[in-house]
Amino acid sequence: MSSYHDTYRASLDGPEHFWQQAAAAIDWYRTPTRILDRSHPPFYRWFPNGELNTCYNALDRHIEAGHAERTALVHDSPVTSTRPPTPTRDCATKQPASPASSPTAVLSKAIG
Incomplete structure (x- = not known):
């Protein structure tokens, strides 16, 4: 594993290569063929x-990778300075039962 300094230096020395490697670590609906548009x-x-979600x-x-038991999302409001009780603040789920009830679908509805 590289140090923070090494990672930071790599991002400055070759930003397109650095971010191309970083992009490979996430899931894409449509994998980009261009990394940076400077036009x-x-x-x-x-x-x-x-294109990604x-x-x-x-x-x-x-969840799909087997981490459904771990806390996935923590809600902490900087606006109201409140932290709801653990069941609503710390969201973990065993599995998305259907596409409409997955965490992605729930968050999409919540933010419009």
Whole structure:
């Protein structure tokens, strides 16, 4: 395992290669073939032709990998400075019963 300094240096020395390797560690609906679009500076676009689901990568894929018993999401409101009781704050699930009840679907409904 590399140190923070080594990882940081690699990201500066070869950002496209660095982020291409990082992108390989997540699931994509459509794997990007371009890593960085520099065609309209200063408005650069990372992975312009890739498509993914952030909620799936944050939650569902870990359930599928056998980590359903571990806490997956912790809700802590900076607006109200409240932390709901553990059952609603710490979300873990055995498995998504159906696509409509998966953590991804629930979060998608919650945020619109």
